[in-house]
Amino acid sequence: MTTQSLTRPVARLTFARAGRWVRKNLFSSWLNSLLTVVTFAVIAWVGFSVIRFVLVSADWTVVEANRRLLFIGRFPKAEEWRIWPALWAVMAVGGAAYGRWAPFARRDLPVIALGLLFVFAFFAEGTAALLVGVGVLLAAAAYLGGRFVARDERRAAVASRLILIAGALLLPVTVVLFTVASGVRTTLWGGLLLNIMLASIGIAGGFALGVPLALARASTMPVIRVTATTYIELVRAGPLIAWLFLARFVLPDFLPPIGPIADLHIVARAMLVLAGFTAAYVAEVVRGGLQSLPHGQEEAAQALGLSGFQTTWLIVLPQALRAVIPALVSQFISLWKDTTLVFGLSLLELLGASEAAIAQQRFIGRQAEVLLFAGFVFWLVSLTMSRLSQRIERSLGVGER
Amino acid sequence: MAAATSTPRLRFWHNRRQRRLAIQAAFLAALLLLILYSISRATRLSLGFDFLNGPAGFAISNHWLVEVDAGDPRWRVYLAGVANTVRLVIAGIILATLLGVVMGVARLSGNWLVSRVALVYVEIFRNTPLLVQIVFWYTAVLLKLPRIDAERDFNGVVYLSNRGLALPWPEPEGAILPWLVLCVAAAAAAYYVRRRRILLDERTGRSGAANRWALATFLALAAVAFAVTGLPVIVDSPTLFRPDVGAIEYRGGMVVTPEFMAMLLALVVYTGAFITEIVRGSIQALARGQTEAAMALGMTGYQRMTLIILPQALRTMIPAVTNQFLNLSKNSSLAVVIGYSELFFISGVVINNAGHAVPMFIIIISTYVTLSLLISAAMNWLNRRVQLVGRS
Incomplete structure (x- = not known):
């Protein structure tokens, strides 16, 4: 008995295998084949139109120029500093919770990648990029911390409690941070x-x-x-x-x-x-x-x-x-x-x-x-x-x- | 002290019954105080419903069943708004159900590509706010269509522009009522034929094709009656009307405004995504043996779906789908944002013009409650029927 036989046989992608899959899932009957062809044509047409719009005919400067408006509305520029600590706190608590309870799985990758890509597309330059970067680093560190405490049961119990308390405090702390010391009225x-x-x-x-x-x-x-x-x-x-x-x-x-x-x-x-x-x-x-x-x-x-x-x-x-x-x-x-x-x-x-x-x-x-x-x-x-x-x-x- | 017990140390709150009474009395007192306070504040406001008889002072161009103009009383204009809501809700419920069932079946299709398309549809439209979708369809799609004078038509039959969609529409002319009466008679005859075919089926064991026979009977009789009564329905085709003074407009046919189209599109696509998931869930909840047994009997895929799977899945589907219908009817109020003249939009205009916000809101909420109760009642009736059919 070698260890090889205990592992699952590796499914090798061969032309024969791919062909069987295609025949079974796409062309099992003439009706199914017709359905596949029609669906494919529709997908191709919609996909092509969307991609052409997003990459060619759309003018995204309207979003870029209005970044501030879209993200924070009329929040006064002089008070912007109030937002960053709140954002960092959210990212840190989120990262820690993610590490503690739900270790990274491959199906999360698209969402995380989209989120990161999105954030950096909008805060690509200047101090904003730096400040967002700090947040991302904090989240990553918190995630690693969460992974670390999850290994030991006693530590994990304490950490769970801490994370939950911090999570419950996020909202009140943020509201206080925004409004304290002649802060920003909610109308803004x-x-x-x-x-x-x-x-x-x-x-x-x-x-x-x-x-x-x-x-x-x-x-x-x-x-x-x-x-x-x-x-x-x-x-x-x-x-x-x-x-x-x-x-x-x-x-x-x-x-x-x-x-x-x-x-x-x-x-x-x-x-x-x-x-x-x-x-x-x-x-x-x-x-x-x-x-x-x-x-x-x-x-x-x-x-x-x-x-x-x-x-x-x-x-x-x-x-x-x-x-x-x-x-x-x-x-x-x-x-x-x-x-x-x-x-x-x-x-x-x-x-x-x-x-x-x-x-x-x-x-x-x-x-x-x-x-x-x-x-x-x-x-x-x-x-x-x-x-x-x-x-x-x-x-x-x-x-x- | 309320309770006189033999042991001096026991207080009234140690008696469960008395404690409950005291709690409820205190709660009721607080509630009464709140209500009294509200009434004291409300006396400064006008609470009567007399303003409904005053002239509206505005008309709506987009009406159905109830024709109104600016001189009409407010209640009549409100009624026109209710009619518009009902029109939107009925069309929305029918189309959303169709889309949901088709997509729900597609979601479980053996065809990989088809099931993926249904999945992507659900994930995109279920997770995006309905209001964003409404505004998107309206401002980014329908209002971006060519202008009316660009004459984008399809062989002069159907017109599509940023002023709406103009379709040929059947219009009654002449002896419509006799024809309708004859149609009812034709339906009765078809029902009789259907019963006969079912009996034949049961006697001989061969398929009586009862539904097909009934449909053919009905269509043939209705067509004969149509000819006999002198073709009482004509098709009214829309045309572009260019007056010497003023704007170009559609004349005749059925003109669907962009506001209505945007609302319908958004409501159907959004609610359809939820119904898709409900349909998928109830089909998956069926025992796999049902499909296998149907296959063993040699049924085709279409027969399996329509005769075995869907009728059974329908039973578990109905309560959840009813909920979606109620959501759809409430969500129709979002039309206020793009100015489709349904009841909520009209109430907003009335409140802006004349005030009387409190009575107006009482009317609005009562209307939605009535609408919800009607939908629930209809669905409960359907539910009972389906359950009975299932057990017989």
């Missing part, structure tokens, strides 16, 4: 930055409100259950853009005249709406998780003498949330895409900034370039999130029965 946040902030606040607020809402809907106390159910069903009945317009036209009349709340401006109101809207959907997802738990779990907890609060906090919620992680992530992906709706409130988020760029005299008629760029950015982030969710699903063993 814009571009991709605004989308990211809206989505993050929507996620955080939606989760914080949605879990109690789900528990309230599952409650045995009728007053609480009915109120929660009414809220959830009402919010889900209307389209998000209607609720956003409500925040624009109606909410100002109902805000209590207490200090800064009295004239909460439109960005903050949009954040409130996004959080409240996401909460209703998160509540429904979490309710599914609660219902999937066998009743015995709760009974066992009671038999052990745990209080109602302890039962919920230590037994029910951890298992229910774990079961619905994939559904939660897809909820957050849809929130990420929905942040474009604040464009309807004339805010300068990425889509609004794109429209502003097209409105410039020298770039009239360049809609396709800017919108393809904006669409690509949203797509890349959504795709990364959905890949992440698949990873988490697999590592938690959710969905394997």
Whole structure:
């Protein structure tokens, strides 16, 4: 017995093998052959048109010239320094989490390569390139650190806790960093930055409100259950853009005249709406998780003498949330895409900034370039999130029965 | 203290029933306070619905079923907006379902190239915001079409320009009602023929081709009736109308505006991507034995799909697809961004002109709730039917 025979036979690419594959997968019958030829013709035509547009007929200067507008909107230049530490922190925590939980796999390569290529295409020169470079190096170092701690179980446990705490702190720290010491008012946040902030606040607020809402809907106390159910069903009945317009036209009349709340401006109101809207959907997802738990779990907890609060906090919620992680992530992906709706409130988020760029005299008629760029950015982030969710699903063993 | 218990150390919150009552009472009190506060703020606003009778002061050019002009009351213009929403939602649901089923089947095709195309379609359109897609179709594709005076036509039958798509469209003329009545009679006859063929099938064991017979009966009878009633439908072809004063426009036929086209395209392509995944999931959830058994019976690929796989997959599909239909109907409100005159856009104009935001929002949300309930009811009816058919 040699070690050779224990390994899988190496599949060598030969003409015969390739021919068999082609015949089986593309030309198994005359109908299939026809389908292949037609599909190939369509792909060739679409592919050729797209490539010709992207490389030849498109004029990407509109995106290049409006880099600032598209990424950060009207964020004042003098305050730009506030963004970099926040970006570094995000990259470092992201890198560490990636290294700790999901060691690099080959199928991640296209996404990472696209992301890096994209970032450096836009920050190719000057101090920006340097600052982004620092971020990338930080992320790489954090990744290696994460890989290192993952080898030892005790270290990994401590590191997990640290990474989670750091992750939870990212949003509050960023908000403080942007606004502290006569910082930047939220009305000046814009571009991709605004989308990211809206989505993050929507996620955080939606989760914080949605879990109690789900528990309230599952409650045995009728007053609480009915109120929660009414809220959830009402919010889900209307389209998000209607609720956003409500925040624009109606909410100002109902805000209590207490200090800064009295004239909460439109960005903050949009954040409130996004959080409240996401909460209703998160509540429904979490309710599914609660219902999937066998009743015995709760009974066992009671038999052990745990209080109602302890039962919920230590037994029910951890298992229910774990079961619905994939559904939660897809909820957050849809929130990420929905942040474009604040464009309807004339805010300068990425889509609004794109429209502003097209409105410039020298770039009239360049809609396709800017919108393809904006669409690509949203797509890349959504795709990364959905890949992440698949990873988490697999590592938690959710969905394997 | 609310509870008088024998042991002095026990307080009322130690009694489960009383504790729950107290919590609910406190919650209700807080809720009432919030509502009272809202009402106190709202008294400064106008809450009546009388403004709906006032003249709208604006008209919409793009109407369906409900014709309006600027002198009409506001409720009528709003109704025209609702009709536009309904038109968009119905067309969107039908086309998105077709696209989703085709792509879902393609996703599982044995043909590698075809399944890859379906995968790329899903990954691109599902992960990009719908609003970006709407604005893209509208401003980067449809408004970039040649101008109307460039006369890009297809043999003078179909016109396509940045003012929309003009198609020949059937128009009723003359004895349309008798013909429709005769068509209903033809349908009844076709139904009878179908029953007879099914009975024949059951008696002899040979395929009665019941559906084909029924279809042929219906078409033949309807055609005869069409001739007898004196050809009550004519095809109205669009033409380019060049007035001496003013702008060129399409006359006649069916003119699909770029706004409607952009909305429909975006909604169908976006929702279709989600339906594709649902169709794929429910087909994959079927036991593999179903396909194998159908193959063992010597069925062709088409027969396997239409007679064995899809009818069974439909059952698991319907709840998830219903959800997508509801999403589509709510997403139709995004048309406000490109100015397609559906109900939300019209409400925005009314609020801008006349105020009354609070009652207007009550109406908007009620309309969407009604729309959702109608869609859910229709789908629940379908669901029940499919389930029964499956078990019989």
